[in-house]
Amino acid sequence: MGQLWLIAFRNLLSHGKRSLLLGAAIAGVTTLLVFLGCLSSGVKKTMLESATTVATGHFNVGGFYKVTAGQSAPLVTDYKKIQAIVEKTLPDLDYVTARGRGWARLVSDTASMQVGIAGVELAHEPMLPKVLKMKEGKLEDLGKPGNILIFASQAKKLKVKTGDNMVFSVLTDRGVNNTVDVRVAGVAEDMGLMTSWNVFLPQETLNRLDQTNDSTTGALLIYLKNMKRIPEDMDLLRKALTDNGYTVMDRASKAFWMKLQEVNREEWTGQKLDLTTWEDEISYVSWTLQAIDGLSFLLTTVLLVIIAVGIMNTLWIAIRERTREIGTLRAIGMRRRGVMMMFVLEAFCLGALGTAAGAALGCLISLGLDAAQIPVPEGAQFFTMSTHLRFALVPSRIFGGAAVITLCCTLISLIPSLRAARMRPVTAISHLS
Amino acid sequence: MKRKEPIYHQGTKAPSEAKKEINLSLKCLLKSESKISLPKRFSLVSWCLGGEQLLTIGFGVLLLLVPCLSFAGTLDKPAMVEILRGIDVRVKSSGDYKALVYIEQHEKDKPDVARDALVYRRDADQKLMILFTKPKTEAGKGYLRVDRNLWYYDPTVGKWERRTDRERIAGTDSRRQDFDQSDLANEYDPEFIKEEKLGNFDVWHLKLTGKPGKDLAYPIVEFWVDEATGNDLKRQDFALSGRLMRTSYSPKWQKLYSESKKADLWYRQEIRIFDEIDKANSTLVIIQSVDLQPLPENIFTKAWLETKSR
Numbered sequence: 204m205g206q207l208w209l210i211a212f213r214n215l216l217s218h219g220k221r222s223l224l225l226g227a228a229i230a231g232v233t234t235l236l237v238f239l240g241c242l243s244s245g246v247k248k249t250m251l252e253s254a255t256t257v258a259t260g261h262f263n264v265g266g267f268y269k270v271t272a273g274q275s276a277p278l279v280t281d282y283k284k285i286q287a288i289v290e291k292t293l294p295d296l297d298y299v300t301a302r303g304r305g306w307a308r309l310v311s312d313t314a315s316m317q318v319g320i321a322g323v324e325l326a327h328e329p330m331l332p333k334v335l336k337m338k339e340g341k342l343e344d345l346g347k348p349g350n351i352l353i354f355a356s357q358a359k360k361l362k363v364k365t366g367d368n369m370v371f372s373v374l375t376d377r378g379v380n381n382t383v384d385v386r387v388a389g390v391a392e393d394m395g396l397m398t399s400w401n402v403f404l405p406q407e408t409l410n411r412l413d414q415t416n417d418s419t420t421g422a423l424l425i426y427l428k429n430m431k432r433i434p435e436d437m438d439l440l441r442k443a444l445t446d447n448g449y450t451v452m453d454r455a456s457k458a459f460w461m462k463l464q465e466v467n468r469e470e471w472t473g474q475k476l477d478l479t480t481w482e483d484e485i486s487y488v489s490w491t492l493q494a495i496d497g498l499s500f501l502l503t504t505v506l507l508v509i510i511a512v513g514i515m516n517t518l519w520i521a522i523r524e525r526t527r528e529i530g531t532l533r534a535i536g537m538r539r540r541g542v543m544m545m546f547v548l549e550a551f552c553l554g555a556l557g558t559a560a561g562a563a564l565g566c567l568i569s570l571g572l573d574a575a576q577i578p579v580p581e582g583a584q585f586f587t588m589s590t591h592l593r594f595a596l597v598p599s600r601i602f603g604g605a606a607v608i609t610l611c612c613t614l615i616s617l618i619p620s621l622r623a624a625r626m627r628p629v630t631a632i633s634h635l636s
Numbered sequence: 637m638k639r640k641e642p643i644y645h646q647g648t649k650a651p652s653e654a655k656k657e658i659n660l661s662l663k664c665l666l667k668s669e670s671k672i673s674l675p676k677r678f679s680l681v682s683w684c685l686g687g688e689q690l691l692t693i694g695f696g697v698l699l700l701l702v703p704c705l706s707f708a709g710t711l712d713k714p715a716m717v718e719i720l721r722g723i724d725v726r727v728k729s730s731g732d733y734k735a736l737v738y739i740e741q742h743e744k745d746k747p748d749v750a751r752d753a754l755v756y757r758r759d760a761d762q763k764l765m766i767l768f769t770k771p772k773t774e775a776g777k778g779y780l781r782v783d784r785n786l787w788y789y790d791p792t793v794g795k796w797e798r799r800t801d802r803e804r805i806a807g808t809d810s811r812r813q814d815f816d817q818s819d820l821a822n823e824y825d826p827e828f829i830k831e832e833k834l835g836n837f838d839v840w841h842l843k844l845t846g847k848p849g850k851d852l853a854y855p856i857v858e859f860w861v862d863e864a865t866g867n868d869l870k871r872q873d874f875a876l877s878g879r880l881m882r883t884s885y886s887p888k889w890q891k892l893y894s895e896s897k898k899a900d901l902w903y904r905q906e907i908r909i910f911d912e913i914d915k916a917n918s919t920l921v922i923i924q925s926v927d928l929q930p931l932p933e934n935i936f937t938k939a940w941l942e943t944k945s946r
Contacts, residue, residue: 273785273798308913314744315914370879372913378802380853381876382913414876467798 207541211548214521215556221520225513226557229612232506233561234568236604239499241569244600245593247492250485253395256334257321258458259484260300260424262433264289264440265459266452266476267466268376268419275466276376277304277459280474282420285444289425292443293436297426300327303409304421304459307373309402311361318357319401319460320371322409322421330426331403340365340389345403348411350388352403356590358390365389371404375414383412393590396488422459437478444476452477458484507608511615514550518619522546529623530631539624546620547613554612558605566601569594716826716842722866727903728817731896732931733757735903736924737766737815741808744916751806756931759817763936766805766815767944776945779805779812780938786812787938791945796938802853809882809909809919811853823850824857831863834870838863854881865889867902872912884909894928901928 215222255261264285268278279285282301289299303322308315325331325346332342338355345352351369353361363369364387371383385408393399410417427436444451452475455462459479466475482489522529529542573594584590711719735755742748752770757763767778776791779799786801801812824844832841839860846855856874861867867889873881886904894901903923911917934940 271784274800310913370913372875372881374800374802374853375876378800378851378853379855379876380802380873380881382879382881383877464797 204544207544207548208552210545211552214549215552218521221517222553225510225517226553226560228510228513229554229557229608230561230564232503232510233558233605233608234565235506236499236503236608237562237565237601238569238594239495239502240600240604241565241573241594241596242592243492243495243499244595244597245573246495246589248595249395249589249593250488250492251481252334253397254481254485255426256330256394257397257401258319259479259481261427261430262425262437262478262480263422263484264425264444264476264478265304265422266474267462268474269466269472270377272470272472273467274376274378275463277421277463278376278415278419279422279476280419282423283418285449285476286423288443288447289423289440292440293425293427295427295429295432295436297428298327298329299423299425300324301406301420302422302424303404303406303413303415305373305404305409305413306460307371307412309357309361310370310372311363311367313362314360316357316360317400320404320409320412321401322406323403324406334394336392338390338392340387342389342391344388345405347388348405348407349383349385350405350408351385352389352391353387354391354398354402355393356399357402358387363387371412373412375412377414379414381412381414383408395589396584397485433480437480441478450475454478456483456486458487461487503604503608507611510608511611514553514612514615515619518546518550518616521549522619522623526626526631529626530628530633533626533628534632542626543617543620543624546623547616550616550620551609551613554609557612558608561608562601562605566596569596710831711828711840711842713826716828716840717821719840719842719861719866720824720826720844721821723861723868724818724821726866727901729757729759729894729897729901729928731758731760731894731928733759733901734927734929734931735815738920738922738924739806739808739810740920740922741806742916742918742920744914753806755815756935757816758931758936761936764812764816765936765941767941768806774806777806778941778945780936780941781812782936789938789941789945791942809911809917810907810921813853814884814907814909814921820844823847823852826859829858832860834860837869839869880912882909882912890923890926892926892928896928901926 264279265277266279267275268280269275286299286301290296301324303320305320305322307318307320309318323331323345325343335342335352338358340352342352344350353363358364361369367387369385369387371385373381375381385404391398404412406420407417409415410419425436425440427433441451450473459477462477532542533539572592575592577592579590579592733756735757737753737755739751739753740748741751750771751768751774753766753768756765756767762781762783764781765778768774768776776789778789780787780789781801784801786799786803788797788799789795790797803811805811805815823846825847827843827845829841829843832839839862842859842861844857844859846852854873855876856878858872858874859868860870862869867886869886871884871886873884875881885908886906887908888905889902890905891900891902893899903926904921905923907921909919909921911919932940
């Protein structure tokens with residue numbers, strides 16, 4: 204077997220130009236695949252970071268409260284009882300926090316915009332200070348009633364800075380118009396697309412705006428020590444809540460606000476709880492990931508087909524050039540399987556070296572671009588989910604991609620290799636190249 | 637059977653004509669003339685036949701008596717309630733009502749949007765429907781009130797959405813209440829602020845506070861009522877927090893004799909609404925024509941609106 208490896212490797216070296224060209228093509232495809240994979244992973248990482256900071260926990264106990272059949276609000280009443288059940292039920296719980304949910308018009312002296320409001324109690328948000336990067340102002344000031352934390356893109360749009368005053372205007376869940384004056388406590392750096400329409404407000408101020416009491420919240424955000432346990436923990440909690448007499452809605456992979464219309468149409472009143480994962484809450488933007496992954500797949504497939512044709516051609520030429528050599532080897536006792544393996548290993552070596560070089564190059568480019576913090580044009584931010592290009596190296600994805608391309612190269616070489624192995628020694632020796 | 641052509645009121649205006657007056661606010665009130673007059677077909681017989689008319693005449697008598705009821709330029713509570721009831725009665729249509737409405741929306745940094753809509757009302761059954769006819773992108777969209785729910789239909793998606801009946805109509809500063817009958821006397825407690833001048837008009841400035849238990853979009857409203865006619869000329873809506881949300885002017889009132897009511901039906905021919913939160917936004921509503929002929933029985937249904945949307 205060692206000899207076969209040696210022959211294959213030497214053959215690649217003896218046809219240096221041809222091998223280099225083909226290897227470069229394989230490396231190019233691998234680079235592209237790794238690059239797109241790192242971009243996709245970067246987008247996913249940004250989504251996870253911004254989603255679990257701004258809008259959702261690893262999973263959530265949200266819900267809807269309906270005063271009448273036609274009026275629903277994304278509220279969880281008497282949430283402390285539910286929080287106690289969560290803390291008692293989940294063995295893998297890191298922490299749980301209550302977040303208010305609201306939707307209102309934020310008006311500055313010069314502009315206005317619709318924003319989603321996250322009502323927070325800063326003392327119960329251990330992750331926020333770690334994740335949010337302040338551009339100006341202090342995050343601690345968000346603890347004071349009447350203060351608001353906005354993001355850089357919002358500050359730009361509303362033309363405000365720390366210390367400026369704004370007004371929230373809302374039609375409450377009971378249909379009364381209400382307003383609350385707020386002061387900008389600080390401006391945080393953007394964290395992807397979601398931070399362009401979400402702001403933080405102290406829970407007390409949100410309650411005052413929405414006219415809800417302090418035993419009511421928007422959702423309980425649950426953070427686990429191990430995110431892989433989300434499905435099991437959700438099942439556990441669903442059972443516990445049902446056992447405690449709560450009505451839990453059927454699972455639907457949609458953000459809570461996408462369910463409002465459906466809930467409005469249903470003829471029930473009172474409280475229903477809804478369990479959602481972080482992926483459900485950002486399902487409306489997950490298409491960007493699917494688009495990037497789809498594009499990677501399409502591009503890689505097309506390029507792989509081109510490479511496959513190239514490898515087959517190269518091997519056909521090699522077999523034609525080495526027909527007498529094949530005949531001689533067969534005459535001195537090499538089996539058909541050995542001949543086949545000789546060519547297959549040659550393709551494998553070419554594939555492996557090409558993909559290794561390509562993967563290394565792809566990783567270097569991705570790391571370089573990530574470090575360069577290249578700003579993304581506003582229109583393209585919908586795809587990248589971030590104001591800067593972000594790349595994340597995920598080893599399983601990189602090695603997986605390289606392995607697939609190498610496997611394709613090897614498999615495609617089977618056809619010419621089998622043809623070479625089937626040659627009769629007499630015919631092969633008498634072949635005139 | 638072919639329906640009769642609708643009878644439109646004579647004094648209606650085209651949107652283009654109205655648009656020339658776009659910058660009118662209080663100036664409009666300064667220049668506009670008082671529109672009050674006695675019912676065209678006033679007679680003792682019809683007066684005896686119509687209960688609604690009795691209220692209308694009663695309201696007229698009240699206007700004459702108000703100076704006697706008030707002293708030193710103030711109004712007592714019963715007088716103020718009567719004024720509000722008078723407005724409610726005058727704008728209420730006991731039969732069917734159809735109006736062609738022009739809505740022009742001005743928003744900062746956005747192009748102006750003009751819409752035409754048909755407003756259908758059957759006040760006796762609390763029915764209301766708004767069907768947009770222009771521009772093309774808005775045609776077929778509509779609102780339908782069923783009980784206390786306002787349903788919104790968008791033909792592009794073919795779905796009905798339940799909305800709160802206090803929301804902005806088509807994203808403008810107008811609300812359902814601007815197109816519907818009013819119930820001010822039952823919903824609010826009035827308080828007299830002062831007698832003052834609004835442009836050339838002598839007006840009573842009232843503050844209305846929502847009665848306990850009433851679900852109201854604006855819990856506090858300030859009203860400027862023309863002393864001579866009893867028409868409200870200016871209205872300011874306040875949020876629960878006490879902040880001024882919007883100011884609307886109704887400089888032009890029109891009336892139309894209603895056979896079913898046996899009295900005149902009054903309507904605001906022009907409403908100018910100014911957003912007091914987003915200062916640059918405003919909306920102009922012009923009621924171009926009103927038709928009081930009976931509407932088809934099944935008109936206030938989702939199916940009817942859907943057929944019109946196709």
